[in-house]
Amino acid sequence: IGGVKINKDDVVRESDPANNVPDSIFSKLGLQLHRRDHHPIGILKNAIYDYFDTNYSNSFLKFDDLCPIVPVKANFDDVLVPADHVSRSYNDTYYIDAQTVLRCHTSAHQAELLRKGYTHFLVTGDVYRRDSIDSTHYPVFHQMEGFRVFSPDEWMASGMDATSYAANNLKKTLEGLAQHLFGAVEMRWVDTYFPFTNPSFELEIYFQEKWLEVLGCGVTEQEILKRNGKMDNVAWAFGLGLERLAMVLFEIPDIRLFWSNDLRFTSQFSEGQLGVKFKPFSKFPPCYKDMSFWISDAFTENNLCEVVRGIAGDLAEEVRLIDNFTNKEGMTSHCYRIAYRSMEHSLTDEEINQLQWDVREAVQSKLNVVLR
């Protein structure tokens, strides 16, 4: 399915209890911001392509049109995600049915491309995660996966062992990329864990007074190579978040802006122009509304955020837990503060009150909680 809107009724059985994909998410399928040459996400993709084309003489094959609806096997099993890993839960991942998900990372395509015999590739696509609401999180975002396989003669000549050779090459490649995109920027490597790489690293960049994680990477687990016909090789992989990088590069303060069709946003970017600083066209005031309720055992913040987005859409800027206590009877109460703010106009009191009213109704009826 390429660049084509996906019709919900064609992929979801209405009655399937395993489906947890709301219409608001379905409406994003097929939009492919990463394939728009005048959109910051597309501009960034093309700049990364340029870096690899120039430094690796076009040896990386590029895929940016692979279908985001993938088997559970491809998204998790093929990249060695353990059966009990949290990322597999209905709370974290969108399931179309018990065997099919909206990919939660572009790593979902590693195994299939290896099996096809590719050794150098870049995969760009929209990925989907259930999550909380704030200025750097959105349930749909874009990643680029990079993958490179080495053959024995490459590391033998270096005198290094295969893993050190690949890890070295990986860090050099990504530092070069960061340099190409940012020039000078404060960054740091952090050791981490991924099921599909060992060793594993994260690269963080300093932005708006915080360290922002922009990519994960590492030396590919041997088991993945072995299963897919690359017995005698070593490889590295990375997965980078395009929104996070684009926010830093273009100084875009809120992740919701990427989805805006407002000309005051879209007209500020043009093909090939990396890092033109975004000029905020509005600082409309936020409006805060608090909501308290007794939670049930099944309550999760991700579910709450999905209900809030279902009603308020992109007017919801942040949902934050501000109070949490358990009474003598063992009942737990949460108070959440919702920030509403439009990028496009000043919200009226009537508008906000109506929204908050509708959110309260929906929270009560869908989440099995008792409002206080």
Ligand code: PHE
């Ligand atoms: N798939 C990882 C994520 O989404 C990123 C990653 C890709 C890490 C490849 C290591 C190797 O967080």
